[in-house]
Amino acid sequence: MPATASDKSLQCGKLFDSRSGKLLGAHTIVVRDGKIAEVLPGRAEAAAGTQSVDLSDRTCMAGWTDMHVHLGGESSPQSYSEGFRLDDTDYAFRSVGYAEKTLMAGFTSVRDLGGGIAPHLRDAINQGLVKGPRIWAAGKSIATTGGHADPTNGYNSELSHLLGPPGPTEGVINSIDDARQAVRQRYKEGSDVIKITATGGVLSYAKSGDAPQFTVDEVKAIVDTARDYGYKVAAHAHGEEGMYRAVAGGVSSIEHGTYMSERVMKLMKEKGTWYVPTIYAGRFVADKAKIDGYFPDVVRPKAARIGAMIQDTAGRAYKSGVKIAFGTDMGVGPHGDNAREFTYMVEAGMPASYALQAATIHAASLLGVDDQGVVEAGKRADIIAMPGDPLADISNVLKVDFVMKDGSIYRSPAR
Template sequence: MPPTRPVLALSLLAVLPAAGAAELTAVHCGQLFDARNGRLVADRTVVIEGDRIRSVQPGRTGVEGARIVDLSGHTCMPGWTDLHVHITQESSPARYAEGFRLNPEHFAFRAVGYAERTLLAGFTTVRDLGGTIALALRDAIAQGQIKGPRIHAAGKSIATTGGHADPTNGYNRELSAALGAPGPTEGVANGAEQARQAVRQRYKDGSDLIKITATGGVLSYARSGDGPQFTEAEVRAVVETAKDYGYHVAAHAHGKEGMRRAILAGVTTIEHGTYMDEEIFRLMKQHGTWYVPTISAGRFVAEKAKIDGYYPEIVRPKAARIGAQIQDTFARAHRAGVKIAFGTDAGVSYHGDNADEFVFMVEAGMAPAEALRTATIHAAQVLGTEDEQGTLEPGKLADIVAVPGNPLEDITLVRKVDFVMKDGVVYRQP
């Protein structure tokens, strides 16, 4: 594994500032993506002081005392954000058995590699939607102990009994009896009062947001992948309590009725949204609800469902049926004018392949510039971090990703990231 501190290329070492001098970096970009307006501007220099952008200037501007990063053949963009990852796990035929064999430490050490892989793919921020290990990983990255993206962590997802995020799904009677029925502390709530308690427990745990599983899911050990699993009153209790703590709510949802209840109750995002229709599109536009499509996960599980033994037999038909539909749902939602932000469900698919989502979006009819906006300014709007992220402007965090060539002409270039800066620190470069 690479060293835990970023290593600058030897060609840059000669222009590092002397000890004690202001830490300045001038990044010369052949083109810069203006995420606010969805267009490219030619020949810009981004001047970085510490972890912030000090200025963005036309041309190849020289800055006294600054180290120079020459990306004149590249397009520079704001660091990308993936709003739906599971950074502490990754798809494998052994996944279902590992929960009984491995300890949390095993998953934590794996997560270190997943986090670095995600960062080097150009994703400087992620929203982790389910898993308590991500809370500790978030803190370790923020403290500079390991390399990875900035993490907004939901902690344990909130489910109903037998719901998609009930941690005891698939257990036999003996094991279930020994462990007892999970409750709000474990993220399982039935009724409005328990829903409020589950949110408060996430606050106690140190979560940054709330995730609920409003419908069944594809990979849970249960038959239904789309039936509603919360009443509207329960979702309202979650949303109202979350607002008390400054949280937004992400709702995993495949089926229409579960989405309808979640939207009316005021969730911020609908994740997956497989069985959306015109009524749901209208409700989302009316309530300002964001859609996070996760096409990558849909395509991944549909493909793996063809392999004997990759998923349990109770899961396999759901993966084949639901996964294959998400890209078409995305296309219809985009045409309908629903607000869309970027998310992959990485962990269900492979970490580091997150940028494939851009390609899938463009295949489904979205313009390349708009696809890039979903992972920059739109994602920042979902997170409420527009003052910090989403555009390359003075005062923003110095998160920059660059690819060779012009991604608005060839969106597949997003798979060729060769420069990544987060908080003013270079983690990858040509």
Template sequence: MKKLLLIFTLLLSIVITAQNTYLHCGKLVDTKSGKVLTEKTIIVSGKKIIAIENGYVNPKNSNDTIIDLKSKTVMPGLIDMHVHIESETNPKKYLEVFTQNEADVAFSSTQYAKISLMSGFTTVRDLGGSGVNVALKKAIASGKIVGPRIFTAEKSLATTGGHADPTNGYRRDLAGNPGPKEGVVNSVEDAKKAVRQRYKNGADLIKITATGGVLSVAKNSSNPQFTLEEIKAICDTAKDYGFHVAAHAHGDEGIQRAILGGVKTIEHGTLMSKETMALMKKHDVYLVPTISAGKFVSEKAKIKNYYPDIIVPKALDIGPKLQDMFGRAYKAGVGIAFGTDAAVFYHGDNAKEFGFMVEAGMPAIETIQSATITNAMILKMEDQLGQLKTGFIADIVATNDNPIDNIKTMENVVFVMKEGKVYKD
């Protein structure tokens, strides 16, 4: 009896001393309603939001803490739907594949992950790397590494010579003949096997390169590179494993095949027509615009030897067109999911995308919604992420100014909480 009483007393003391955090928020972005509320208190316990109260509520227990954000604008943690967390642009990047070991990539990726989190992005979708991204995802989830929550495609799927063929530009004796295991698809059967291999490797979703691309060592930036039958096989198999499919695509024909094949998001979408925009709406496919990447590559292409010669004309052609296409797609009613292609530009500059989207005609509140509730829905996390709401995961960020009045403030996130833990204050 004494032993039971001792255990009960111990458990009671743990409950009583459990520390809650009270965030006094001067302004709070309600991403569901699209309104900015004032003078709210968010109460966090453990990893979850347990209450949101009107006014500035003081703790009842002496061991609870208050975080003063009365002069800030508070919002849910941001979600970037297109990053490559393993790498970052530099003039020697195309040589690094021959000089860096997997461990080198892994150590660098930890820095990029931390930078991303400190910039306010508490969740990211990694759309292709060497496989280090899977290990990084696990290390972050277990608390060994500081970084955002990662949903990863592991290795992107390509066709032979296509945008994500890992041996493009290699001399012949090094190129070999990569197949489904390496993410290269040339038939319906290859397509099924490649998806299953990504599942085996620990992916959360599938990414295909439906057209040529800008930064691959290949001539064409926009030709279709999968048959419709191959894309359907990828999407049908992905569905069996609970995956959605993201499609890198610049050219119009490749975008249409991707939509009809069953993908959920189109990455870039540079040359899409009005007809394709209507098709996206019909099939509930979202555009991830990556304007930041377009602007960056078009500027760096003007610097001699920053990119291999074969890439320069593609960057100068495709890069400047992304923002205009985005503006037309938004006005046409295409669903927009926030994504940047970080790694093509410097990690930590992701939030510049908000300003580029506003410049193209999207209201500031809608850009924030695209990076919160929309992206959470695509990730099937809409009941846990994307809103400041009781029962949701306590991913919370803050800026100095109200982004509805000054969207540039998104580039300077001053407070970051992920799963109830403060990483930047």
């Protein structure tokens, strides 16, 4: 087949194979029409008319996927008051910059787990209107009354009376019928995945960060209804009992997992449930809890107690054999800093190769797709590169300076 203007030949000094977790020698990746056409050993001569990209002093690999972000916002001491002062339009404009920062850091795909902006940002990116990663959007998270993701938590009685109690349309349920309706509403609004808050949370304006907030039957109703629409269900969970109920109810992944016990791990392995640790978020909130005024008084003790535990839990889960996919909960911390999660995973006891697999082939498996996460012929041309060897020194992941998504180059090394 003759070369076209869109054909590219990437001359990679090293190539990380996400299937084996091994670092290979020099390879040439031929890209055509947004797909990987060939992966050739060594430095192959580019065909006439093909754009040659010299990455011979860099390590190439499949673009990363962050399985837990919130592109509609970013944590700050003003976050709680801004919810009363800003409109969705304000958050939408902010999200454009957050999305571009995420892409430029090497994350060509993300799963946005909660926020009404994400489905619209996804569409704008897909239409080429703004730059950003490929997005799987949950839309509004599903909660119970007073639970993490009840949008009226912290409202005074007058405001609560004026607005009335939120229901399934707003993502708040209290029965099996409500659960089904809430999933169907997310389908109506164009979500790609369902997110539930199976326990209390750290940053919600509520006292408990770990109490169970769904019954097993409610979780099953959500999972069964989600399956009708081809959706997977991700469960935010810190507390042990709520986590166990979520896994028993059939969710695809547990997010955060702070108080994960041996009982929960055993059930996760039996059911094939994935774990997305979000160590970055835990460390971030534990650090900010030390600063007077950063969090409201009701949030601060939760952030100090729960946040500091997640890294240890991730290490125990890895040693136990629980399947792990990469996720940061970015939006809690600053967008674009996502790759620091790799360093925390390695600190927790995971091999660097496993951490990189978590953001590539493992993430693709959890998403339920087979066209990304590996550098192979026929897959999406989502390719990133960085100087240095990330297996020898995981901090090299912070140096990504080449980003290709669907065959288009968004970032190139300065020469």
